[in-house]
Amino acid sequence: MKQYKVIISGGGTGGHIFPAISIANTLKKRIPGVQILFVGAEDRMEMDKVPAAGYEIVGLPVKGFDRSHLLNNIKVVRCLLRSLSLAKNTIRDFQPDIAVGVGGYASGPTLWMASSLGIPTLIQEQNSYAGVTNKLLAKKADRICVAYEGMDKFFPAEKIVVTGNPVRQDLEEARGKREEALNFFGLSPEKKTVLVVGGSLGARTINQSIQGDLDKFFASDVQLIWQTGRYYHEEAIRHLKAYRGIPVWCSDFISRMDFAYAAADLVISRAGASSISELCILKKPVVLVPSPNVAEDHQTKNALALVNNRAAVMVTDKDAPQKLVDTALSLIHDDDRLSSLSQQIGKMAHFHSAEQIVDEIMKIIERKS
Numbered sequence: 001m002k003q004y005k006v007i008i009s010g011g012g013t014g015g016h017i018f019p020a021i022s023i024a025n026t027l028k029k030r031i032p033g034v035q036i037l038f039v040g041a042e043d044r045m046e047m048d049k050v051p052a053a054g055y056e057i058v059g060l061p062v063k064g065f066d067r068s069h070l071l072n073n074i075k076v077v078r079c080l081l082r083s084l085s086l087a088k089n090t091i092r093d094f095q096p097d098i099a100v101g102v103g104g105y106a107s108g109p110t111l112w113m114a115s116s117l118g119i120p121t122l123i124q125e126q127n128s129y130a131g132v133t134n135k136l137l138a139k140k141a142d143r144i145c146v147a148y149e150g151m152d153k154f155f156p157a158e159k160i161v162v163t164g165n166p167v168r169q170d171l172e173e174a175r176g177k178r179e180e181a182l183n184f185f186g187l188s189p190e191k192k193t194v195l196v197v198g199g200s201l202g203a204r205t206i207n208q209s210i211q212g213d214l215d216k217f218f219a220s221d222v223q224l225i226w227q228t229g230r231y232y233h234e235e236a237i238r239h240l241k242a243y244r245g246i247p248v249w250c251s252d253f254i255s256r257m258d259f260a261y262a263a264a265d266l267v268i269s270r271a272g273a274s275s276i277s278e279l280c281i282l283k284k285p286v287v288l289v290p291s292p293n294v295a296e297d298h299q300t301k302n303a304l305a306l307v308n309n310r311a312a313v314m315v316t317d318k319d320a321p322q323k324l325v326d327t328a329l330s331l332i333h334d335d336d337r338l339s340s341l342s343q344q345i346g347k348m349a350h351f352h353s354a355e356q357i358v359d360e361i362m363k364i365i366e367r368k369s
């Protein structure tokens with residue numbers, strides 16, 4: 001059998017990296033001896049997370065455009081040119097059968113170069129809104145795997161396949177681990193638990209809303225698993241110092257998201273695409289606080305797709321400091337509401353997404369070889 005080689009490119013945040021790792025794991029399971037090389041952005045999260053998952057990664061010096069200070073972009077263009085040249089050399093050396101783009105800075109130069117060198121490409125778009133780079137790359141892509149209906153607004157209809165977003169395998173197995181999970185966080189099985197998570201980088205507004213209302217949580221006998229993100233962690237710890245002996249587990253990042261979901265009776269979350277796919281698969285009642293700082297407000301669109309099906313509650317970023325904790329606390333003590341949210345969100349789950357994406361990858365590489 002031919003030894004296939006696959007480049008997977010993209011990253012920047014967990015929302016792009018974890019689907020990529022899921023695709024890689026499924027490729028390894030399905031294609032014996034497949035060689036996989038990741039191409040990421042030099043100083044971003046993928047440079048740690050991808051090797052930790054057991055894969056090799058090459059870093060490009062690519063950076064995002066600075067829309068508010070145009071002069072800063074001279075350096076950005078220089079980095080882009082260097083990235084294109086490095087991507088070209090990497091592709092020529094590795095000789096992949098296909099390049100898969102999962103979004104984020106590095107996928108632009110890598111997939112662009114791959115197409116120019118005649119290598120087939122596949123894009124995985126996680127969101128209900130497509131960014132500029134993926135729209136450009138779509139013109140030359142062989143397949144575009146999406147998670148939402150109606151993506152023919154952005155991409156050629158004949159290239160689209162609805163596969164959903166790949167969810168890490170250990171998360172799919174999170175159900176039934178409640179006791180083990182609470183034990184892991186040092187929390188009690190007798191109390192209700194709220195998981196607070198601000199996407200892979202943490203969310204300032206969510207953290208400030210929690211910090212401002214910590215008293216209310218503990219007055220209502222609720223315990224917390226609180227992910228702050230690296231930039232906001234110190235401040236959160238400073239606030240927690242005022243409360244000794246309270247039931248809270250706080251960290252900048254949660255590696256065991258399977259345990260975090262398993263322990264949670266209710267989740268407070270940003271509305272990033274992978275987080276939403278995970279919440280659907282695990283049927284978790286959730287209060288979504290979409291980030292207002294993303295392209296075309298796409299997190300609000302992600303969130304509304306659920307809210308319109310009575311599958312989640314939404315609090316806007318602007319309203320969060322006044323309303324978030326009260327909304328969460330009124331929900332967590334209402335078992336009927338929790339169970340109805342859980343049922344509705346479960347209906348929106350998309351299973352076996354990584355397998356379907358790998359089916360598409362295999363169709364392309366087998367056709368071309």
Ligand SMILES: CC(=O)N[C@H]1[C@@H](OP(=O)(O)OP(=O)(O)OC[C@H]2O[C@@H](n3ccc(=O)[nH]c3=O)[C@H](O)[C@@H]2O)O[C@H](CO)[C@@H](O)[C@@H]1O
Binds near residue numbers: 013252273
């Ligand atoms: C600010 C920003 O640009 N956000 C985008 C980014 O979000 P972000 O990277 O936050 O992405 P998602 O919400 O889609 O996914 C977060 C992922 O990180 C994991 N996780 C999170 C926290 C933690 O402590 N540990 C952990 O493992 C989650 O389980 C999930 O797998 O990519 C998403 C997918 O394209 C977009 O929808 C988001 O709008």
